[in-house]
Every structure is written in C-alpha cells, then in structure tokens.
Amino acid sequence: MTRRKEPDGVIDASTPHYSCFESNGGKSSGNIVPVFSNEEVHESFERKKVSVLEVFRYASRLDVALMIVGSVAAVGVGASLPAFSFVFGHMVNDLLSPTDPESTTAKTAVIMVYVGLGVVLLTFLSVACWMVAALRQVARVRLEYLKSVLRQDIGWHDGHSPGSLTARVTGDMHVLQNGINDKLGQGITNLSMGVLGFVFGFALAWELALVLLGMMPVIALMGAIIGNVMAKMSNSTREHFAAAGSIATEVMENVRTVQNFGREDYEVGRFEAAVLSAQRAGVKKELLNSTASGMAMAVIFVTYTIAFFFASYLIQWGRRDVGDVVACFLAVLMGSFGIGFVSPSLTAFAESRAAAYHVFQTIQRTPVIDVDAVxxxxxxxxxxxxxxxxxxxxxxxxxxxxxxxxxxxxxxxxxxxxxxxxxxxxxxxxxxxxxxxxxxxxxxxxxxxxxxxxSLRQWRDQIGVVSQEPNLFAGTMMENVRVGKPDATEEEVIEACKHANIHDTIMSLPDMYNTSVGAVGSQLSGGQKQRLAIARAIVRHPAILLLDEATSALDRKSELEVQAALDRLMEEGSMTIIVVAHRLATIRNxxxxxxxxxxxxxxxxxxxxxxxxxxxxxxxxxxxxxxxxxxxxxFSAGAQKLQALAEGEDRINTFLDDDELAKLDEEQPRTERQMVPFEELAKWEAKRAKVGVRRLISLTKGKTVHIAFAVLGSAITGGTAPANGVLFGKILAVLGGYSVDHDTPALRKGTNTYAPLFLVMAVVSFAGWMLQSLYGYAGEHLTTKLRVMLFSQILRQDMSFFDIPGRDAGTLSGMLSGDCEAVHQLWGPSIGLKAQTFCTIAVGVVIAFIYQWKLALVALACVPLVALGNLVQHQVALGLTQKNQGTASDTVVTEALSNIRTVTSFNIKDDRVAIFRELVRQEVPRDTKRSIWIALIYGISQFMFFGAYALCFWYGGKLISAGEATFERVIIASMAVLLGASGAGEAGSFAAKAAKASEAANRVFSVIDRVPDIDVYREGEKLTDEGCDITFRKVKFIYPARPKQLVLAAVDANFRKGTTNGLMGQTGCGKSTIIQILARFYDYRSGKVFINGKDLRELDVSAWRESISIVLQEPDLFSGTVRDNIRYSSPSATNEEVEEAARLAGIHDDILRWPQGYDTGVGYRGRALSGGQKQRVALARGFLRRAKLLLLDEATCALDNVTEERVQEGINEYQRRHGVTVISIAHRLTTIRHCDQIILLDSGRIHECGSHEYLMSLNGEYRTRWELYANVTT
The missing domain is CATH 3.40.50.300 (P-loop containing nucleotide triphosphate hydrolases)
Known part of the structure; x- marks a missing residue:
C-alpha cells in the first residue's frame, strides 16, 4: 500500500388491535425481496404510510386515556402564552396608571403567577402522558416486530440482511416513538397557541390583528421552513453518510483481508468519497437553516415596524389603549409562531406513519412457511x-x-x-x-x-443441526449448549459436551462452563466452536441429527472420537444421522x-x-x-487404539500463574498499555486522550477566517436581543406617553424615530445569522476530516485492537457517525455560543443598570431561573432528554437476526423473544419513571418565565409609585435583562451538547492518537532477497484477550525458502496463531522470528505484507462481483490474469456456468455463494498476487476431494511458477501429505517435525494419526 502520513409498565402483546392491512394468505408472491434490489424495493415503499389512527393500533386503554389527558393538557399549555400576552397588556396599563401603579401591578402580577402555576400542572400532564404512552406502545411494537421477524421463513430472510432488519428495530422504532411522544403533544400545544393567539388578538384589537395577519403567514412559513429544513436535511445528511457507514462496517468486518492485501488507502479513499457527499449535504443544511432563521427574525422586526406605526394611529384615534395594542401584538405574534412550529411535529408524525408502515407490514406478514401454523x-x-x-x-x-x-x-x-x-x-x-x-x-x-x-414446530423439535460455520451466541459455554435445550440440566449439558469431546477442554479453562465464548464465538478456535455446536445439537436428544460438514475444522483424532460418540448415541436411541462431508473417511461406516x-x-x-x-x-x-x-x-483403527488416543486428547494450552507471568515480564517487559486489564482498555485510552481548542484549531487550518466571521455573527446576534428590549421600551414609552398627555406631534415624532429602527435591526440580525452559517461550513469540513482520520487510524491498528471490548465494528461505526459529528461542537459553535451569550447578557445588564440599577439587580437575580427554564425547554424541544431505548434488548435482537438459521433450526424463537420481553419489561418502568421526572422538571421550568416577568413588573410598579423610575426605564431595564436571560438559556442548552461532545472527542482521539504495536506507518527494513526463508526461535505467544493462556510455548521452527510446509495438530494447539504472527496481525510475547535473517519486528510492515498472500478458513468477501473480489489483491490485474487465477483455484468453469459469469454478485459477505465457492474465490484472489509467502489456513476445508485435488494442483502450479514458500494448515492429512516439511503441534509446542516419510518412520503420533485418517492396513 502507499504509505500515509501519520496524523497529527406491563407490556401486554396480546392486547387486541385492528389493522388496515390484510393477511396475504400465506402466498409468497411479492414477499421475497431479491438480494440485489433492496434499495429499489425500499424506494417503492418510501412514500407509503399507515393511516393516522393506525399508528396507535398497539395502544391499550390506559394508553388511550393517557393520550386524551395529555392532549387536553397540551391545549391548556397552548392557551397559556396568549393568556400571558393578555396579562402583559394589563401590566403595561397598570404601569401607566396615574393613581397607584404599585397596587394595580401587584394584583396583575399575582394573576400572572397563578397562570404560571397552572402551566406547571398542564405542562407536566402533557409531557408525561405523551412520553409514557409512546414508550409503552413502542415497547409492544418492538416485541411484536421481533416475534414476527423471527417467525419469517428463511427465504424471506435471504432477501433481507440482518443489518437492515436491526435498523428497523433501532432506527424505525426511534422514528415511530419520536412521532408519537411529547413532540406530538407539543404539536397540539403549538396548534392551540396558534388558534387561541389569533382569537385573543382579534378580541383585543381586531384592526391591528387584521394588519398583522398579512405578515403572519410569512412568519409561520419561516417557522415551518426551519422545522422542515432541519428534519429533511438532517435525514439527507444521514442518508448520504449511510453509504459511507456501509463501506466502513464491511471493511472493518473484513479488516484482516484489507490489511493483508494492503488496501487500507483504497478503502480510506472509498470512504472519503462517500463522506464528502454527506459533507456537501451538511453544508447545504446549515446554510438553509441560517437563511431561514435569519429571514424569520428579519420578518419579525419588519412586523414590529408595521405594527407600531399602525398601533400609534389606533391610539391616536382613541380606538385602543397601549395595553390592548401590546397584548394584541404579542398574542398574534405568538399565534403565528405556534402555527409555524406545528410543522416539525407534523413532519415527525408523518415520518412515524411511514416508519410504522414498514414495521407493521412485517408484523402483519404471514410467512410462506409458518412455524406457528397448526x-x-x-x-x-x-x-x-x-x-x-x-x-x-x-x-x-x-x-x-x-x-x-x-x-x-x-x-x-x-x-x-x-x-x-x-x-x-x-x-x-x-x-x-x-x-x-x-x-x-x-x-x-x-x-x-x-x-x-x-406441525413445523414439532417437526423441528425432532431435529438437531450442526452446520459448517456454526453460529454461537455471546454468553458462556453453558448458555450456548443450552440453546439446544433451554431447560437442560447442568448434568445434561456436561454429558453432551463429553459426547462432543469438548468437556475436558472446558474444564481446563479457569472459569470452566462459565467461560465466555466472546461475540459469535470469537474467543474459540474453529474446532472448539464446532464441538460446542455438536454438544448443542446432542443435548436436545434429537430423533434426526443433521451434520453439514460438522467436523471439517476438527483434527482427525477429535473427529473420530466425536464420530464414535455419535455411533454410541445412535445405538442407544435409534438416532437417524444425515451427514454432509467431503472427507470420505468421515462417512466410511x-x-x-x-x-x-x-x-x-x-x-x-x-x-x-x-x-x-x-x-x-x-x-x-x-x-x-x-x-x-x-x-x-x-478399517484398521480398532477401539483399543481409539481409546489410547482419547487419553491424550485436549492437552490444551498452558495457563500461567502470577509467578510465571512475572518471569515472562522479565524476559520481555510489557508496555503501560499492555498492563491495563483488557476489558478496561477502551475506557483507559479514552481518559488519556487530550482534546483542547488548540488541537481542533490545528485541524481547521484554512477555515480560521470562516470561524472568525462566524464569531462576529454570534456577537451581532447576541447584541440584538437587548437592543430589541431598548427599542421595544422606547416605542412603548412613546405610545404610553400619548395616553397620558395626548401630545400628537410627540407621538408622530417618536413613532417615526423608533419604528424604522426595527428595519435596521432586521438587516443586522439577518447578517448575523448568515455569518453564523460559516460554523456549519467549517464544522462539516472538520467532521469529514475527523471521520477520514479516524477510519484511517482504525485500519492502521493490529488485530488486538479489534479484540478490545467496545472496539467491535458496530461501536466503531457509531464513532464514525455520531461521535465525529459531535466533536465540531467543541470548536466553532462553542466559541460562537460563548460570544453570543456574553454579548447578550453583558449588553443587557449594562443597559439595565444605565436605565434603572435597582430594577436591574432584581432582573439580574431572575437570569439564572429564566436561563434554566429556557435550557430545559430547549432540551426537551431538541429531544436531548429522550434517549435511545432498549440498548440491552437491541443486542438480543441483533444477535438473533445474525444467527437466524440457528434460531430457526433449534426452535428458539420463543426463547429469544422471552429474553427480549424480560429486558423490555425492565426498561419500561425505568423509562416511565424517567419520563415523569423530565415532565415535572419541564413543567417547573415553564413557571420561571411567568414568575420573572411578574416579579420585575411588580417591582417596577413599586419604583414608579416611589418616583424612582419612569415607565420607559422600567420597561427597558426589565426587557433588556430578561430577553438576555433567554439567550443565556439557549447557550445553556448547548452545554449538554458540549459535555457529550467532549466525551465523544475523547473516544475519537483515543483511537486517532493510538499507535499500534504493529504499525504500518513505521519505517522499517525491506527484503531485497528473492524468496522467503523463515525461522522461529523460542517464540512464546499470548492473545491479549486471554492474558494467562500461553498459546505458543517456546516454538523453534524453520520454513525454508521455496518449500511447502504443513501444520497439523489438535484444534486450539496454535496452528492459526503461527499464520497470524507471520501476517503481522498479532505480535508475539517473546522470542524471535527471522525472515531471510532479518528480525520480523524490524521489517517494514507494509512492504512485508506486500510479499505475502493469505487465505483464511472463513474467507472474507466483499459486496460486489466475483471479478471485483478476485481483483481485490491486485487492482491493476487484467481480465485474463483474473481468469487464470480462477483456473488455478478451480472456480473458472463454475463461474462461466453462472448467468452473469464474472459479473455475478456475491452478496453481503459472499452469502450468495456456497462455502466451497467462497473458498475458491478467496484462493483465486490469493493466487492473483505475486507473493513470496503463501499462507493457507484450512483454505480447502469446504471443498470435496475431487475439487480439492484440482485446487491442490493449482497451488502446486502457483508454487512452481513463483517459487513461493507455502505454509498450509489442514486437518485433512492428504492435503499436506506431499509437503516438504510437516510440523505436528501439541499444546503450543512442536511435537514432531519432518517429511511424511520421515515422520512415518518414527512410528510416533503422526503415524498413528495418518493410519487413523487413511483407514487402511498395510
């Protein structure tokens, strides 16, 4: 590869409900989605939605009652702000009272407090009822969806990838809940506020309301645009990143293949191209958002000008007093905003209806082959x-x-x-x-x-299945065996493991049957996984046992012992055994x-x-x-010989005690990172990450000017709030003055002076918002840069990194999408909000102290309360208080869908659903309690707004009565500070984002800054000699995830240049470890490995990998065509070279028989091909590279013997042409029969070594195994 520079309640699923969908009657037409046209099918359904009432089809009677109460309360909350404008108008009149402003203002202030207390109760009921009703309904939908998906036939699952189905459980359920939770209640509130705002406005001053009505649609339109633009553009950005996310996930799942063939830069380039599309959509979103927000504010200021000009004439003509004018203006303004902000709720509800269509359609689908059918x-x-x-x-x-x-x-x-x-x-x-x-x-x-x-369920209960690539579940050994029989006793599990020849292996582990197998069995060898799967099938005592290449990963000795156990079981219980096997010795009897x-x-x-x-x-x-x-x-292997071999079985790797580990540390000291407990490593690295503003500045070189102008825009926007308070106070003083002295020239002069200034404010405010769009421009570039840097660094890591808990492909994909997007909040927006808040509060406080310092102190005391209320309001409105539900239960879903064939075979659908149901039962009460607390806090926060205005105007009336202030000074001092407090609340709402962004930054940079032990960026020596001569000297190896298990114990071995070498031994004895050391996937603990006399650790990793080619037992293929996958190892290869490699791999003729030939799609991870076809495509990919070293790890285990012979001839031909050194792992001894050297490993040590003839002459372990394998007498 080209070297890159190193970077700087109770859930009742049986509740009756009705649907607009009809059963398909079990017919298959239209239900099977073609594997390669999911996108087209998805687009055809994209516009379909369920009816309005259908969304609530899983609502119980209690949920319906909660939604009714929540709706009534939401209407009441919507009426509160028009009511506030009415009370505010009365307060203005009270402050202008020539007799006793103190007493009249006090009475009105009490009314405002009562309104505020009513809002607390109504807001609590609205938010709590809708949130609780939504989470209860979605919990039922999730449960029903999982039940239905697990019920579907395998043909349906062939057309739906586990990832897309899991996305329904997470993504679509979130969309569904987002559309029917408190956001829908907020929509009812906004609609109520809109309707009642206009009603109040026309009741108070219909003439002014009629004039304002001409401007209000523009304000409502801007509000709608803001809501819709943000929703649609956010979706667009996510959709654009989905392509990049898909690339990243597949590449990280196949990272061994990517690294081996040096395609890191290619994959980073593909990812970067996809991310740039998301960046362009993100920049456009930010620009449109700033434009709509700026226009909305500008229109409001223009409306101020028109309203106050017309209001001055209404007052002059004696048609209305100042209080009526102000109340009407505020009521209609709030009503317009209410109508405008109904749109986001409607958009969310429409999206929930669309999501519900996809989900409900699946729930309603009757499978073609129905396990629940009578x-x-x-x-x-x-x-x-x-x-x-x-x-x-x-x-x-x-x-x-x-x-x-x-x-x-x-x-x-x-x-x-x-x-x-x-x-x-x-x-x-x-x-x-x-x-x-x-x-x-x-x-x-x-x-x-x-x-x-x-009865399909009863029929499958008669069957036990072991597949070639057994799927295990995350959990313990005991739990995985019990998958075959959930109610199995411990004794039954142990007996099954003994039959499967895995019991001794399990008992030698520190935690024995409580040992975790890791995600999908990642902590076990291929043979151990197969034997555990055999135990899982045996424990159910099936009448029929299906073995599909069930022992392909076992050495011959283990295979014979398992076969003998199966023979005994068949004799004991008349078991029918159906076997698929390429090893004919396996089916000899x-x-x-x-x-x-x-x-x-x-x-x-x-x-x-x-x-x-x-x-x-x-x-x-x-x-x-x-x-x-x-x-x-x-057949020559008698029972006595088999028993003698059994006595030596499962002498697995050594487990080191503390003294032995200390001694090993003396031989080769561990680094600080290696000393950290493995399960805590991700958190440890995140805590050590240092992310400051300077670091982010260095990453935004070339965008500093953009940030500077954006900060200027924030300062301008921050200053407009208190300036608005001054103008508002001035114009009210002019209007109020006329009410007292009826000085018409003064009224005209004041109106002509101050009203046009709102037009200036409109221009200034719009300019400030447009300048702030530069945050989005710089931020999207930073996000893209972080994503590319992070992805590049992920592909830089060695395999021990991916073994760390929290470093799986799913978690890393989440970092690429969410964490990187959050980080830029620490840079531009963080500085901008600080500048805006400082200007808002500082200017507001200065103005207030200039006009009335005593009132300024009282208003200042209210700032924290108003800011807190605004903060909570923003938190809820933005959905920041709404977490993604069911993290633990979603894991169960993902695992069940990934292992759907195992779930189906073993009839454990109900078992998986029961586990899921129990987790959801635990989540619902917890989330209900959380929702109630959110609603209560949100309700209390709404009181702050009413209380602060009541206090300030009451105290203002007191000051006017005492002759210490005028009406103008009270209005300006109060409005300047309180409007500033609202701005502080907006900044406070960003604090939660910033805290999360800081955590995200630590996670991102802990990976970006991580230097792996095996580093492709580090310059090293390069091989100049032809060929590849390999020497192992006292090599000891320990997998980081199992720090006390010595896998290789002082191995000494030589692999001479141009020779063929075979590795054999029991499963788990260290064969694949040698392959992974040579591929530089893992580093050995101590000892030395020399390549042509040079230390392997000193070689340039990238250059070394260019000289090797590897084919694994479970080959990684990528979505794409057969041609794409073969050419992956050598992108510049011609079609003729691709076809020649396929001929060597024995797959060329098969490919030509396929309708699309070399352009045939292989499906996700090669699912469209059989196991043998996948292996041969992978072999062709390996042959296409001109390597010095060919590593084959059970590369032909899925092939029948005739095909394997052809492939073996291809391997020999490849070896002759290029003089490569070949190291091959195989349990079929005929595969390595003609190797120049055969190494028999036992418990991490070399037991015997030599050619076939030499090893046979020793009359040792190899000869015994060979005779057992061949089943012949001499």
Missing part, C-alpha cells in the same frame, strides 16, 4: 423421509436450477451421507429437511405424510451414500447410491474420489 402433530420419527420428484431453486436465485427431479428415501435409525462436488446441493437437502424452503414442485413426506401438513453430480443446465442429480463398499466396487466417480483420498476397503 399442523398434524409430530410425536416422533418412526419410518422414513421421502423426497418425491422434487424440483427446487433458491427463491433469490430462481434462474439457477438446483434440483430438477430429486427422489430419495431416508429410513429411521440409519446413517445417510451426501457426497459430491462443491455446490451440488448437499446442504440444500439439509435445508429442505428442516423445511427452510418448500420445493417448487414435488413433495417431501415424513412417515408417509406431506411435510407441509405437519454410514449405511447409505448418495453421490451427487452437478450440471450447470440441468442442475444437480443423484449419480450413484449405495454403501461405501458398494460404491467403491462400482468403480465410478465416488470410487475415484475415495481412491484419491487414499481410502481403502478395510
């Missing part, structure tokens, strides 16, 4: 499973025929095996037996009954073997049937395959 009872399996003339193709690939006319019979108590080339349909039969799919034509009978008529051949046109068909010996005697294709594997006619 069928004939299945009390056991007593006779046969019969396929009669079955025609089948996968629903998502109807153009690729699999079976045209399949007929076969499986008898109870028999062992049946399916054999044949990769992709011939063996695993498809396993799926059909479980009724994952139905045949297009033909029938499958169980004990003479059509399978489609049977089965009762019947079906050998399949595949034709690209006619599909797959049975070519040979018989026992093992019968098929050998026929001398057909099966015999040819058997002969190629060295499998003869007799």
């Amino acid at each position: 069928g004939e009872p299945v009390r056991g399996f007593s006779e046969t499973i019969e396929f009669r003339h079955v025609r089948f193709a996968y629903p998502t690939r109807r153009d690729m025929k699999l079976f045209e006319d399949l007929s076969l019979v499986i008898e109870r108590g028999r062992r049946v095996a399916f054999s044949g080339a990769s992709g011939c349909g063996k695993s498809s039969i396993i799926a059909l037996i479980q009724r994952f799919y139905d045949p297009i034509d033909g029938d499958i009978f169980v004990d003479g009954t059509d399978m489609r008529k049977l 089965v009762d019947r073997i079906y050998y399949f051949s595949y034709d690209g046109v006619k599909g797959s068909a049975i070519e040979e049937v018989g026992t093992f010996d019968e098929l050998l005697a026929k001398g057909g294709k099966f015999a040819a395959m058997a002969t190629s594997q060295g499998v003869g006619l007799q």
Whole structure:
C-alpha cells in the first residue's frame, strides 16, 4: 500500500388491535425481496404510510386515556402564552396608571403567577402522558416486530440482511416513538397557541390583528421552513453518510483481508468519497437553516415596524389603549409562531406513519412457511423421509436450477451421507429437511405424510443441526449448549459436551462452563466452536441429527472420537444421522451414500447410491474420489487404539500463574498499555486522550477566517436581543406617553424615530445569522476530516485492537457517525455560543443598570431561573432528554437476526423473544419513571418565565409609585435583562451538547492518537532477497484477550525458502496463531522470528505484507462481483490474469456456468455463494498476487476431494511458477501429505517435525494419526 502520513409498565402483546392491512394468505408472491434490489424495493415503499389512527393500533386503554389527558393538557399549555400576552397588556396599563401603579401591578402580577402555576400542572400532564404512552406502545411494537421477524421463513430472510432488519428495530422504532411522544403533544400545544393567539388578538384589537395577519403567514412559513429544513436535511445528511457507514462496517468486518492485501488507502479513499457527499449535504443544511432563521427574525422586526406605526394611529384615534395594542401584538405574534412550529411535529408524525408502515407490514406478514401454523402433530420419527420428484431453486436465485427431479428415501435409525462436488446441493437437502424452503414442485413426506401438513414446530423439535460455520451466541459455554435445550440440566449439558469431546477442554479453562465464548464465538478456535455446536445439537436428544460438514475444522483424532460418540448415541436411541462431508473417511461406516453430480443446465442429480463398499466396487466417480483420498476397503483403527488416543486428547494450552507471568515480564517487559486489564482498555485510552481548542484549531487550518466571521455573527446576534428590549421600551414609552398627555406631534415624532429602527435591526440580525452559517461550513469540513482520520487510524491498528471490548465494528461505526459529528461542537459553535451569550447578557445588564440599577439587580437575580427554564425547554424541544431505548434488548435482537438459521433450526424463537420481553419489561418502568421526572422538571421550568416577568413588573410598579423610575426605564431595564436571560438559556442548552461532545472527542482521539504495536506507518527494513526463508526461535505467544493462556510455548521452527510446509495438530494447539504472527496481525510475547535473517519486528510492515498472500478458513468477501473480489489483491490485474487465477483455484468453469459469469454478485459477505465457492474465490484472489509467502489456513476445508485435488494442483502450479514458500494448515492429512516439511503441534509446542516419510518412520503420533485418517492396513 502507499504509505500515509501519520496524523497529527406491563407490556401486554396480546392486547387486541385492528389493522388496515390484510393477511396475504400465506402466498409468497411479492414477499421475497431479491438480494440485489433492496434499495429499489425500499424506494417503492418510501412514500407509503399507515393511516393516522393506525399508528396507535398497539395502544391499550390506559394508553388511550393517557393520550386524551395529555392532549387536553397540551391545549391548556397552548392557551397559556396568549393568556400571558393578555396579562402583559394589563401590566403595561397598570404601569401607566396615574393613581397607584404599585397596587394595580401587584394584583396583575399575582394573576400572572397563578397562570404560571397552572402551566406547571398542564405542562407536566402533557409531557408525561405523551412520553409514557409512546414508550409503552413502542415497547409492544418492538416485541411484536421481533416475534414476527423471527417467525419469517428463511427465504424471506435471504432477501433481507440482518443489518437492515436491526435498523428497523433501532432506527424505525426511534422514528415511530419520536412521532408519537411529547413532540406530538407539543404539536397540539403549538396548534392551540396558534388558534387561541389569533382569537385573543382579534378580541383585543381586531384592526391591528387584521394588519398583522398579512405578515403572519410569512412568519409561520419561516417557522415551518426551519422545522422542515432541519428534519429533511438532517435525514439527507444521514442518508448520504449511510453509504459511507456501509463501506466502513464491511471493511472493518473484513479488516484482516484489507490489511493483508494492503488496501487500507483504497478503502480510506472509498470512504472519503462517500463522506464528502454527506459533507456537501451538511453544508447545504446549515446554510438553509441560517437563511431561514435569519429571514424569520428579519420578518419579525419588519412586523414590529408595521405594527407600531399602525398601533400609534389606533391610539391616536382613541380606538385602543397601549395595553390592548401590546397584548394584541404579542398574542398574534405568538399565534403565528405556534402555527409555524406545528410543522416539525407534523413532519415527525408523518415520518412515524411511514416508519410504522414498514414495521407493521412485517408484523402483519404471514410467512410462506409458518412455524406457528397448526399442523398434524409430530410425536416422533418412526419410518422414513421421502423426497418425491422434487424440483427446487433458491427463491433469490430462481434462474439457477438446483434440483430438477430429486427422489430419495431416508429410513429411521440409519446413517445417510451426501457426497459430491462443491455446490451440488448437499446442504440444500439439509435445508429442505428442516423445511427452510418448500420445493417448487414435488413433495417431501415424513412417515408417509406431506411435510407441509405437519406441525413445523414439532417437526423441528425432532431435529438437531450442526452446520459448517456454526453460529454461537455471546454468553458462556453453558448458555450456548443450552440453546439446544433451554431447560437442560447442568448434568445434561456436561454429558453432551463429553459426547462432543469438548468437556475436558472446558474444564481446563479457569472459569470452566462459565467461560465466555466472546461475540459469535470469537474467543474459540474453529474446532472448539464446532464441538460446542455438536454438544448443542446432542443435548436436545434429537430423533434426526443433521451434520453439514460438522467436523471439517476438527483434527482427525477429535473427529473420530466425536464420530464414535455419535455411533454410541445412535445405538442407544435409534438416532437417524444425515451427514454432509467431503472427507470420505468421515462417512466410511454410514449405511447409505448418495453421490451427487452437478450440471450447470440441468442442475444437480443423484449419480450413484449405495454403501461405501458398494460404491467403491462400482468403480465410478465416488470410487475415484475415495481412491484419491487414499481410502481403502478395510478399517484398521480398532477401539483399543481409539481409546489410547482419547487419553491424550485436549492437552490444551498452558495457563500461567502470577509467578510465571512475572518471569515472562522479565524476559520481555510489557508496555503501560499492555498492563491495563483488557476489558478496561477502551475506557483507559479514552481518559488519556487530550482534546483542547488548540488541537481542533490545528485541524481547521484554512477555515480560521470562516470561524472568525462566524464569531462576529454570534456577537451581532447576541447584541440584538437587548437592543430589541431598548427599542421595544422606547416605542412603548412613546405610545404610553400619548395616553397620558395626548401630545400628537410627540407621538408622530417618536413613532417615526423608533419604528424604522426595527428595519435596521432586521438587516443586522439577518447578517448575523448568515455569518453564523460559516460554523456549519467549517464544522462539516472538520467532521469529514475527523471521520477520514479516524477510519484511517482504525485500519492502521493490529488485530488486538479489534479484540478490545467496545472496539467491535458496530461501536466503531457509531464513532464514525455520531461521535465525529459531535466533536465540531467543541470548536466553532462553542466559541460562537460563548460570544453570543456574553454579548447578550453583558449588553443587557449594562443597559439595565444605565436605565434603572435597582430594577436591574432584581432582573439580574431572575437570569439564572429564566436561563434554566429556557435550557430545559430547549432540551426537551431538541429531544436531548429522550434517549435511545432498549440498548440491552437491541443486542438480543441483533444477535438473533445474525444467527437466524440457528434460531430457526433449534426452535428458539420463543426463547429469544422471552429474553427480549424480560429486558423490555425492565426498561419500561425505568423509562416511565424517567419520563415523569423530565415532565415535572419541564413543567417547573415553564413557571420561571411567568414568575420573572411578574416579579420585575411588580417591582417596577413599586419604583414608579416611589418616583424612582419612569415607565420607559422600567420597561427597558426589565426587557433588556430578561430577553438576555433567554439567550443565556439557549447557550445553556448547548452545554449538554458540549459535555457529550467532549466525551465523544475523547473516544475519537483515543483511537486517532493510538499507535499500534504493529504499525504500518513505521519505517522499517525491506527484503531485497528473492524468496522467503523463515525461522522461529523460542517464540512464546499470548492473545491479549486471554492474558494467562500461553498459546505458543517456546516454538523453534524453520520454513525454508521455496518449500511447502504443513501444520497439523489438535484444534486450539496454535496452528492459526503461527499464520497470524507471520501476517503481522498479532505480535508475539517473546522470542524471535527471522525472515531471510532479518528480525520480523524490524521489517517494514507494509512492504512485508506486500510479499505475502493469505487465505483464511472463513474467507472474507466483499459486496460486489466475483471479478471485483478476485481483483481485490491486485487492482491493476487484467481480465485474463483474473481468469487464470480462477483456473488455478478451480472456480473458472463454475463461474462461466453462472448467468452473469464474472459479473455475478456475491452478496453481503459472499452469502450468495456456497462455502466451497467462497473458498475458491478467496484462493483465486490469493493466487492473483505475486507473493513470496503463501499462507493457507484450512483454505480447502469446504471443498470435496475431487475439487480439492484440482485446487491442490493449482497451488502446486502457483508454487512452481513463483517459487513461493507455502505454509498450509489442514486437518485433512492428504492435503499436506506431499509437503516438504510437516510440523505436528501439541499444546503450543512442536511435537514432531519432518517429511511424511520421515515422520512415518518414527512410528510416533503422526503415524498413528495418518493410519487413523487413511483407514487402511498395510
């Protein structure tokens, strides 16, 4: 790769409800979404919504009552602000009273306090009722959605990725809740305020209200634009980033492949291009928001000018007094804002209806194959499973025929095996037996009954399944075995683990059966995962056991012991075993073997049937395959030899005590980071991250001028609030003066002087808002830069980083999206809000002290209370108090959907739903309590506004009565400070954002600043010699996630230049660890590794990886075509070179048989391909690179023997052409039979080493294993 520079209540789901949807009657038409057209399907549904009432279909009677009470209370809250304007008008008249302003103002102030207390109660009821009703309803929807999704057939799931379904549970549920919670109540409040504001206005001064009515639509429109622009543009930004997020997630899941082929810069470039689209949308959003906000403020000031000019004539003509004019003006102004701000609530509600459509449609869908459907009872399996003339193709690939006319019979108590080339349909039969799919034509009978008529749930209860790539759940060993039988006793679990040959391994671990397996079993080797999956299947005592390459990751000794245990189980309980295996020795003793051949046109068909010996005697294709594997006619491994081998099984890695760890530290001291407990490492790194303004300034070089002008805009905007208070006071003084002395010239002069100044304020305010749009411009650039830096640094890390809890792909994707977006709040907006707040308060206080210092002190005392009230109001309005619900329960959903085949096979849908329901039951009361507290605090905050104005005007009346102040001075001093307090509240609302932004910054920069132990940025030595000669000297290795487990114990080994080398041994003995050390995925604890005499740690990591190619047991493929995936290792390769690599990998002919050939899409992570096809595509990708070292980690385990032979010839040809050194891990000993050197590992140590002939001559462990594997007598 090109080197980059280092960067500087109770949930009742059974509540009856009604729907506008109708069941599809079980028909499949239109229900299966093609794998590669999800976006098109999504767009076709985007405009559909449920009806208004349908959104509330999961509301109980209590929820309906809560919503009714909340709505009535919301109407009352909406009436409070028009009521405030009415009382405010009376206060103005009271202050102008020539007799006793103190007493009259006091009475009116008391009324305002009472109004404020009423608002407290009404606000509490409105917010609490709507929030509680929403979370209760959404909890039910989430539960019903999960039940329905887990109920759907596998064909439906093939068309819906787990990620998109999980997004429904998180994203769509959040949208649904956001549309029906207190935001809907706020919409009712705004609508009430709008209607009653105009009613009050016309009642108080209809002439003025009529004039204002001409301007109010403009104000309402601006309010609507602000709400809609922010909602739509925010969605647009998220949608643009979704593409980048998808790239990031897939790349991080396949990070080993990315690093091995040096494609970090390529992936960063792809990510950056996608992020730039989000940046452009974000800049546009900020510009439109500032423009709409600035225009709204400008229109308000223009309205002031018109209103006060016309009001002066109304007063002059004696039609209205000052109080009526002021009350009318404020009522209509508030009404206009109310109408304008109904729009965000309507938008949120419309979005919730759209989200509900997608969710409810899934809930309503009746699966084509319904596990909950009533069928004939299945009390056991007593006779046969019969396929009669079955025609089948996968629903998502109807153009690729699999079976045209399949007929076969499986008898109870028999062992049946399916054999044949990769992709011939063996695993498809396993799926059909479980009724994952139905045949297009033909029938499958169980004990003479059509399978489609049977109770599917009861039928699957008869079956135990072990797949080639077993899916485990995050949890302990015990919990994972109990997946097969949730009510299994501890004794039953232990017995099943003994049969699966995993018990001794578990008991040797410090926490034994309470040992965590990690996410999807990441802390276990492939063989350990398979054996745990076998125990999971055995513990349910199935009548039928389906083994789909269930022992492909096991060494031969472990495989034979597991097979012997299965034989005993079958004898004890007449278990029927159906096996898919490419190792023919695995199926040596089965009762019947079906050998399949595949034709690209006619599909797959049975070519040979018989026992093992019968098929050998026929001398057909099966015999040819058997002969190629060295499998003869007799079986030599007796029970005594098997028992003797069993005594030595599971001598797993050594666990070190504290003294041994201390001694190891003396040999190779650990760094400070390595000393931190692994599970605390993410938090430790975040705490050490230092993020200051200077750091952010350095990242915004070239944007400093933009920030400076934006700060100027903040200062201007901050100064307009108290300036507005001065002008407002001046104009009221002019109008009020006329009421006292009726001096018409003075009235005209004052109005002509002050009213036009509001036009100046309009221009200044609009300019300030437009300048503040530069925050968005600079901020979006900073966000983009942070995202690219963070993603680049993530791809820089070694594999130990991704093992750290909290460093999984999902969490890191969240950092790229949310955390990076939050960080820029610490820079531009933070400085801007400080400047705006300082100007608002400072100017307001200075003006107040100039006009009336005593009143200024009283008003100043109210500032914290008004600011606090405004803060809470902003918090609730922005939704900052509303957290995302169900974090723990969402984990259950994600895991269940990712492992949907396991959930379906083991009938644990209800078990997963029960776990989810219990978590939600815990969340709802907690969130209800939280919502009530939010509502109470929000209600109290609303009183601050009324109380502060009541206090200031009461005290102002007292000062006027005492002759210490005039009407003008009271109005100006009060308004300047209180309007400034509102500005402080807005700044306070940003404080919560800033605190969260600071936490986000620490997380982001803890990764950006992290220097990995294996660093591709560090310059190192480069190999100049041809070939690759490797030496291990006393190498010890410990995985960081398991700090006391010694995986490699002083390994000494040599891999000579241009040789082929095979690694073998029990599962978990350290074979793959050697591969990962050489790939520089992990660093060894002590010892030395030399490449051509140079220390591996001193080599340039990037240059070294360019000289190696790796193929893993579970190959990582990327969404895209077959051609794209092969070319990934060498982007400049021609089509001819791609096809040649595919020929070497034995996949070229298969590709040509596919309708789109090399342009065939492989699906998400290669799901559209079989296991063998995925491995061969990965092999072709490896062959395309001209490497010095080829690392193969079980690279052919998913292939049948004939295909493997062809692939092995390709490997040999590749090795001959380029003289590469090959290191191969394989449990099939024939795979490494002809290697120049074979290393037998045992418990992290080299037990035997040499060529096949030499090891056979030793008569040791290797010879014993070989004879067991080959099943022959000499």
